[in-house]
Amino acid sequence: MTDASQTDASPAAPPAASVEPAAAAKPADALYLVDGSGFIFRAFHAIPPLTRSDGTPVNAVMGFTNMLMKLLADHHAEAVAVIFDSKRLTFRNDFYPDYKAHRPEPPEELKPQFGIIREAVEAFCVPSIELEGFEADDLIATYARLAREQGRPVTIVSSDKDLMQLVGDGVGMLDPMKNKTIGVEEVFEKFGVTPDKVVDVQALAGDPIDNVPGVPGIGVKTAAQLIGEYGDLEALLERAGEIKQPKRRQALIDNAELARVSKRLVKLDDHVEVPTPLEDLKVREPDHEKLLGFLRQQGFRSIITRVENEIRADGRLVDGASAPQPTASTGEAATGEAPALSPTANPRAQFDGKGSYELVQTAEALDRWIAAAYEAGTLAVDTETDSLTACSCKLVGISMAVEQGAACYIPVGHVGPDGAKAEGSLDLVPSDAPKQLPVDEVVAKLKPLLEDPTVLKIGHNLKFDIQVFGSHGIRLAPIDDTMLLSYVLETGLHGHGMDELAKLHCGYTPITYDQVTGTGKSRVTFDRVALDKATEYAAEDADVTLRLHHALKPRLVPERMITLYETIERPLIPVVADMEAEGILVDRAVLSDLSRDLGARLAELETEVHRLAGHPFNVGSPKQLGEVLFAEMGLAGGKKGKTGAYSTDSATLEPLAEQGHDIVQKVLDWRQLAKLKSTYTDSLQQQIDQKTGRVHTSFALAITGTGRLSSTDPNLQNIPIRTEEGRKIRRAFIAKPGHVLLSVDYSQIELRLVAEMAGIEALKLAFREGIDIHAMTASQVFGVPLDQMTGEIRRKAKAINFGIIYGISGFGLGRQLGISAGEANAFIKTYLERFSELAAFMDRTKEFCRRNGYVTTLFGRRCHIQGIAEKNPARRQFAERQAINAPIQGTAADIIKRAMIRIPPALADAGLKGRMLLQVHDELVLEVPEAEAAKTADLVRQTMEAAASLGVPLVAEAGTGHSWAEAH
DNA sequence: CATTTCACG
DNA sequence: GACGTACGTGAAATGA
Incomplete structure (x- = not known):
């Protein structure tokens, strides 16, 4: 790595290996340079207001003191200096008077803390340095150079980006609050260039906070790219004419001088006449009484306890190697940070x-x-x-x-x-x-x-x-x-x-x-x-x-959440842990056969699509596909979205395919197969565990906004079923020898819960009578007698029933049914008249949510909804639909969780060996010994149906088979 | 790293 | 009448 102070013309490249002087083992002569001024501001803003008994604010003092102690203890630091800015004007103002001109006065609560912080540094016997006319950063640069000339490693304790130009070649940075070391790699992440090029990037990008002008219209990203391409600032400015983008080219030509001035502003001076020689930057043993006196004055009780323990431990102060062991049996040294300060x-x-x-x-x-x-x-x-x-x-x-x-x-x-x-x-x-x-x-x-x-x-x-x-x-x-x-x-x-x-x-x-x-x-x-x-x-x-x-x-108790937690969430943990550990057997051969078949058909479809388009392109790229279909071939269908790209999703393409556009149908087929291959047949094979030969998903317990589980790595809750082609993938999910898969799922649980929670008598009755619910709503809404019901009418009623669960809108229903929003609204109106309790339920739910910010399930789960009081109607209505859906979806989630908790002990009590493997929102999949299949199916079904006792019956249906395709 | 698309309930 | 639409998820691919 080149010396950070040089600016050679090597192209910006990712750092090979970052120098980490802040790592654990350190030579005794390591030098720590603390950016005092920078740290004061950060401590002030990071720590909430604290005042000592006389009313003086001391939050920044507290933060600073903690940081200093941590530095001394954790790093065994012996050579340390805290460096402060002095007066406002520096040599930079001589050639650019506006430098840092717009800095606001420090907040009133901070002003009295500057002095106290210098006292703190003194109390710890750490050298503190400042020099008129120079910023702390220049002193740090100079000391860093001096130390490096003696081969000593340097750590700059700061997170200020202006200091990042010094990193490399034995100089590192340490952010004490985030506990993060900043090396060449981190600087590269931030600026996109190696530290020696940072000043060039800053010169171009400028810095509004310090009033460094830079070149207008160029930010860090662009600057890094330019410096990466041209090597350094001078080379860039000389060759600015070569830049392709006209605006950027002109900006660079017009503002070349401004960029040069900016570079002088950001480049640190590492040849300052230092007020204290490098050799004197040493921590001395502090006077314990003086130090404790200072801490008492601030009321830092917890820090005092720490310091006292350390003094007692070995007579030496703040030495991480002999930090007090928590004598937890007495609990004495383990006093956390009990607030000793004012209210x-x-x-x-x-x-x-x-x-x-x-x-x-x-x-x-x-x-x-x-x-x-x-x-x-x-x-x-x-x-x-x-x-x-x-x-x-x-x-x-x-x-x-x-x-x-x-x-x-x-x-x-x-x-x-x-x-x-x-x-x-x-x-x-x-x-x-x-x-x-x-x-x-x-x-x-x-x-x-x-x-x-x-x-x-x-x-x-x-x-x-x-x-x-x-x-x-x-x-x-x-x-x-x-x-x-x-x-x-x-x-x-x-x-x-x-x-x-x-x-x-x-x-x-x-x-x-x-x-x-x-x-x-x-x-x-x-x-x-x-x-x-x-x-x-x-x-x-x-x-x-x-x-x-x-x-x-x-x-939990005051907020009435203890029951949900103790009866549902907590008991579910070991149950789900066992399911994950169990895993499900997947037949690799079935998947690889499917992959091979899909691969061949995809290749065929692809050449067909290319032929129909007249040229090859990436069918998998929505962007290229949109261009081909809509721009080149002139099919009807418009742009959409803020990106301005053509929409090519299946809702857009399906009508076109029905109009007889062969290429569109082929694209849709290609899409479906490509999805199946990449997401399922290919990647699922990779997920088979070496040791167990099974696939172990992970169920997330605290992700969804409604109480549902979710499944990742791999997601086993979205294995295809809706199309014949996709369904084949389920043949790969099988039971081990002598066993079968048992799938039990709730029948229309969410609609049953709507009937229950909204108190819709007609619907509840229909469920109790075991009537075909979609046909029943169809006859109610469209006035068709049950014996004259057609599939088409029933389909419409089914869509409305789903719409209810989702927080219906005329537009959404219309789109689903392929009718106008007006017609859909008429259906909704009739529906709400026939089931009058529903409208009241939806209004009540929205009102409750507006008042409380959340909605609840039958089992007391709270789902907080954001945006319910939004002024923007689109966002508010989105929140309202969530508010209506969440209690329904959430209650269903509660119910299946209750069932899941009861099933393992029920199986054990019955002496059955079946194991739960998967949950798919309203379905449970178990692996059971073949001989126990019928008995287990009954038991699981009954347990699921009994998981909640409501005014409507819960119905669960069971199926068994060698594979998931047969069982479901 | 965001966007688009699509698999499931 | 505004505003952009069904609710809840996760994964793969593309392309800036």
Whole structure:
């Protein structure tokens, strides 16, 4: 890598290997340069208002102090300087007076904190530097250069993009709040060029915040592209005439000087006359009393506790190597971040995330944590594995948190950098492999705790961990799942991943998995992550989970969600975990035969389509297809959408095919087969698990806005059935020898629920009488007697019935039926007159939603609907349709979940060996011994029908067969 | 990485 | 009468 300060003309290329001076093991002479000014502003905005007892705001001081302590502890930093901006005017204003001219005054609450922060730096005995006429960035650039000349690694503690030009060649950056290192790779991500080209990009793109002009009309993206192409700014400006885009060319020619000035503004001066020699940038041992006095003055109780513990621990201050172990049995050192400040403090935001997490490598330490967990009666657990597919992954480590801030990580499956394993007796471990307890010993010791009925185990998405523990013979119980707590409380308001919830409830961004393992091709599996890094990440996850539990669990009772959670969501976890682990047998030969057949037919269709078009093109490209069909061949059909592309979906193409356009029919056929091949016959073969020979989907429990499950990797809830061709794929889903597949599905459950929830007497009666419901509505709406019913009329009534479930609109129904919106509206009007309770139900539901922001299912599930009070009618009506649909779809989801929970014990009680494999919203698929098929079918059917007792009967129908195609 | 299309209930 | 339409999902391919 070239020196960052040079600007040679090598083309911008992705960085080969990023230099990571901020990595764990560091030479003692590593230099840390803290961008003090930058950090003050970030701390101020990231941390909610806090005031000390005299009313002085101190949120930025608190954030700054935490950051500084973390830096000193985590990195064993010995050479550190905090660098501040001095007065406003700098040498840059000499040649560009407007530089940073529009910077607003700092907020009033921040002003008094500047001075206190300098006191804080002094109290920690860390050198602080500033120099009139120069920005902190210039001093940082200069010190970085000086240190590099002595071969010392440099870490710049900042996330300011203006400093990114310094990265590379032993200089790295560290964002202390996001806990992210910024190396060459990250700079490349941000600017699209290597660090030595950053100034050129900035010169072109400008920066409105600092009032750097740049070239108008050019942003970072374009700038990076240009610099990548021309090498550097000067070369670009000289050859600007060659640029093809006329506007861009002119802008560059007109503003060449402006770009040059901009470059001078953004280029840091690394030859400043420094006020303090490099050698003096050293952390000295602080005066403990002075430091504690300062902290007391600010009222930072939790920090004081930490500092006192550290002093007591070894007489030395802030040394990560001897950070206090959480003596959790007394609970003393594990005081999280109890708010010690005035009531303006937001207690939810007190979490700074940085407990002193312990790496557990000895039996003694493990015993101590197990004892602490027993004492607490509650623990958060999280497993780390080498892949995210629960069924076939290796256990790499376990983290536990017993109190806020008191968490540990127990590695059991880490390998050395060269892949050296460290299993078996510790004495035999090769020196370069990480030290860790044998997995069997850890499992044996944890099993009683994790199965103890008096100790609550908390996790986030425990369905995963249950499977991991299950494969080691541990049945995790009793449990609470923070993902599902959040889901029952706030479905529809936001997602329920841990990072999102941590930000929401703790105001904190945990280290991400990607940060630990890397991304893209440099990604490593978790078993290759260094132990200290793994500990930081994994223990933090457990800690955060525990904190989320504290934030969410107490809300269940007052918000009336405890029953839904305890009777439906929580009991479903192990049930679904078992289904995923079981998997379904898929016959690879059936799929590959289909693939071959489809491939041949696709090739034929493709040449046909090309022939009819007169030239070859990509049939799979909607863009090219639209051009061929509508522009070249002049078929009727217009543009649509904001992208301006022709619409070519089947709704558009089908009418054209019916008009006899051969090419369109062939395209539709091609589309269907291509879909079947790529999505199903090809990719499903890849999803067959090596070890089990079966396909293990993952059912998401907290994704949908209505309470339904969803299925991924692969999605087994959308296996084709509607067309004969697609249905063949179901022949590949089979039962193991001596078994059959049993499929049981609810008959018209959603329409039954409409009748029930809206209280439509005529519909309820019809369901009780077992009448053909679509024929019945047809006779009501169209006045045709049942004995004169035609298929066509029944089809229309069926479409209306579906429309009701979706929150009907004349336009939508009309399009579905191929009639005008006016005609459709007339049908709807008649329908609502015949079933008058329905209109009242829809109005009532919308009104409830407007008032409360959510709607509810029969079992009390809340679905929050966004946009119900929107002014924009389109968006509001969308929300209204959701509001009408959600209680229906959601209640159906509740009901099948209740059935799923009851089925495994019912089977066990009856001595039946059948296993549930799949759920497809209103259908359950089981694998049962052939001899038990009839008995099991009855039992499952009855359990499903009895899962809710309503004013309308629930009806379930069962089918069995060797394959899913036969069973359904 | 967003858009388009289409598979299911 | 506005505004753009049925509700809920996930995956593959294209192309910027």
